[in-house]
């Protein structure tokens with residue numbers, strides 16, 4: 001099973017991809033998490049990516065292709081993967097097709113598009129808190145941590161990501177509209193798109209995602 005999660009920042013891709021990955025026993029491949037890990041580890045990729053990520057712009061396609069190629073070459077993806085945050089433009093979508101055939105994964109099975117209105121996204125992202133150690137995400141209203149300051153999973157102090165500050169969020173939404181939104185039509189024309197209303201609680205959206213994927217992939 002090879003699924004792609006598509007949607008604007010704050011749509012809930014990471015949260016829903018985590019649930020789907022657990023249900024089907026395949027890894028979630030989040031390019032945002034991989035890049036944040038590279039930044040934290042101070043690798044060459046991390047050093048190059050940090051200022052670009054903090055500004056909410058896209059890291060270059062070649063770096064992403066290298067990261068995704070290496071990740072899809074690992075044995076735990078033999079049964080598939082849930083891609084979260086990749087591809088983010090048409091060039092990356094074409095590269096992904098090549099990477100999948102090179103790594104004997106076949107092709108993308110379905111693309112889950114989480115559709116959420118812009119004003120809801122800005123509100124969601126400004127209330128998001130992230131764990132810099134284990135990448136868990138919380139939301140001060142909808143998914144609050146037990147203690148406002150600490151990660152429920154590993155106890156690390158939670159932070160607001162640089163790129164979740166409101167002015168950067170607006171820039172990320174512009175980058176999304178210019179680069180990533182065209183992928184909705186791209187995958188629709190290929191007959192791969194599953195459009196999901198991403199408004200509502202995490203459980204409500206999960207009910208829609210789970211139902212749609214059970215019907216289309218496992219039918």
Ligand code: AMP
Pocket residue numbers: 009031032033035052053054056057058059060064084085086087088092163172
């Ligand atoms: P995310 O956690 O998916 O919102 O990603 C955080 C940041 O990582 C993005 O704003 C980009 O700067 C970078 N990033 C993640 N995935 C990609 C990608 N596929 N292409 C380019 N940049 C990416």
